[in-house]
Amino acid sequence: MHTAQGPAWSTSGLDVAAGRYPLSIERHVMRMADLLVPGVTTVTPHARYYSLHALVAIEAERRGLSLPAAQDLLRRCEVVMAAVSYAHDHGETGLPRAHGLDALAGRLQGGEVVMAEAAQPVKGGYVRNVWGFWSPYAASEVSLGILVPASMPTPGPACAAGQVTAGLDGILELAARRSLGVDELRGHPHLCVCAGGGAADGTWLAKLLCLPGEQPAESAGRGRRNTIRLLTRLMRTHEIGDVTDDVRPLIAYGDFLRSDPVAATLETAPVWRGVMLRNYAVSAWRRLWSWLVSEVDGLMPADDLAERFADKMPDGALAAFMDGLPATTTPTGAPAPAEEQLRPSGPVDPVSELAILIVNARRVRELSGRVRDAFLGQRGVELGPEWMAWRLAESRSGSSRDFVRRLTHDLLTRSRRVALSKARRRSDGTLWLPTRLHEREGLLFRTSQEGRGDVGLRLAQLTTVLAGAGVLEMAGKTWRVTDAGQVLLD
Structure with missing residues (x-):
């Protein structure tokens, strides 16, 4: 008797490794953040790495290094920066830890780092990527003109060799060493991630x-400059400690953007308001979906999952639930902080997330001008504010529980459609399907929990990059603009 094994050239099976963005509702917010903060992303928190990669580009060009040699130089320089940042007591700067520092912690605690081991892109090294931490920064460095698009770091038109090499003086010599002693590295504090603000490369x-100076209206840098001016104006007029939590409500709500003499002149301010308000809905969809996925226990019919959501809702018409939610405008006509009032501080509550989506959808008819344009983005897209407003309007007189039952099936259908749109056939014949929630013969099952974090708007990373460049500093527990920063921005 013979058993069919399938084609010999193909590996059997379906790879169901989870992907990101299962509902694909983040695109508008992420695109707007890219327009408003070009040159900084959610994975570029340190100013000093812009300088370090520029230095490697300068040195690789000067020496005519091959690609493997440039990779080795970059990794060695990044190890030096991480090791110096470990050795240097830089106090409360508000900056995150240097890249690769956690991976090097064991070696550093032993007092010495052997470069041939620490800099290798293998398990046990500071990072496994052959280009170290250049990959997350590369697009930003090209956007700023520091580098040009190339297969290795290559100087761009904005790469100021004199200031970069002066600011990082000595790092190349340390990178060429066989080993680095932690005690010795304490004598090189100018190479720490926190030291750029007082150095030539930070000034650059x-x-x-x-x-x-004045920038053309179409300049990408103009949007970033105005964003920085808005952020620093908030720091001058309010106590800003946690940038994400403290800045978000100040931009999204109230009269500050039109009453403050500086904020009122910035064309990016109303755009930021629209993006901030839209991001409340994006975050609510993400948390609601994560809750639904977490409720799938074993094999579960989709109707049972919808019923679990329905059981959380109060009896009665959807209209009664909607009418009991907070006001979304102030007496002056500015957006009121309804989403902030409804957002739970503890575990995800699906009823609260639905309430956030409802008050957010009200803003379709309340906002105007550039705020409304930035809030809506592409018109009428599924799960967008207009779509939600339409669904609520047609279901208002019906049961709130029936509404969430239908909404659950809508989300299940969309997640399947998004996963299939991202599915890829791999070279070995297997199919990659990026999803955590699956359906087989009418039954749902999950392979892992879904993420529920907010979409980053880059303001926290912009703050730490500006701090690393000497524009901002942490004073106690709050951020403030430095004297040098004020000169650049006034």
């Missing part, structure tokens, strides 16, 4: 980011 990067 600060000017590149802030672009002092």
Whole structure:
């Protein structure tokens, strides 16, 4: 008797490794953040790495290094920066840890780092990527003109060799060493991630980011400069400690954007308001979906999952639930903080997330001008504010529980459609299907929990990059603009 094994050239099976963005509702917010903060992303928190990669590009060009040699030089320089940042007590700067520092912690605690081991892109090294931490920064460095698009770091038109090499003086010599002693590295504090603000490379990067002087209206840097001016104005007028949590409600709600003499002149301010308000809905969809996925226990019919959501809702018409939610405008006509009032501080509550989506959908008819345009983005898209407003209007007189039953099936259908649109046939014949929630013969099952974090708007990373370049500093527990920063921005 013979058993069919399938084609010999193909590996059997379906790879169901989870993907990101299962509902694909983040695109508008992420695109707007890219327009408003070009040159900084959610994975570029340190100013000093812009300088370090520029230095490697300068040195690789000067020496005519091959690609493997440039990779080795970059990794060695990044190990030096991480090791110096470990050795240097830089106090409360508000900056995150240097890249690769956690992976090197064991070696550093032993007092010495052997470069041939630490800099290798293998398990046990500071990072396994052959280009170290250049990959997350590469697009930003090209956007700023520091580098040009190439297979290895290559100087761009904004790469100021004199200031970069002066600011990082000595790092190349340390990178060429066989080993680094932690005690010795304490004598090189100028190479720490926190030291750029007082160095020549920090001054160079600060000017590149802030672009002092008038910029053309179509300039990508103009949007970033105005964003920086808005952020720093908030820091001058309010106590800003946690940038994400403290800045978000100040931009999204109230009269500040039109009453403050500086904020009122910035064309990006109303755009940021629209993006901030839209992001409340994006976050609510993400948390609601994560809750639904977490409720799938074993094999479960889709109707049972919808019923679990329905059981959380109060009896009665959807209209009664909607009418009991907070006001979304203030007496002056500005957006009121309804989403902030409804957002739970503890575990995800699906009823609260639905309430956030409902009040957010009200803003379709309340907002106007550039705020409304930035809030809506592409018109009428599924799960967008207009779509939600339409669904609520047609279901208002019906049961709130029936509404969430239908909404659950809508989300299940969309997640399947998104996963199939991202599915890929791999070279070995297997199919990659990026999803955590699956359906077989009418039954749902999950392979892992779904993420529920907010979409990053880059303001926290912009703050730490500006701090690393000397534009901002942490004073106690709050951020403030430095004297040098004020000169660049006024």
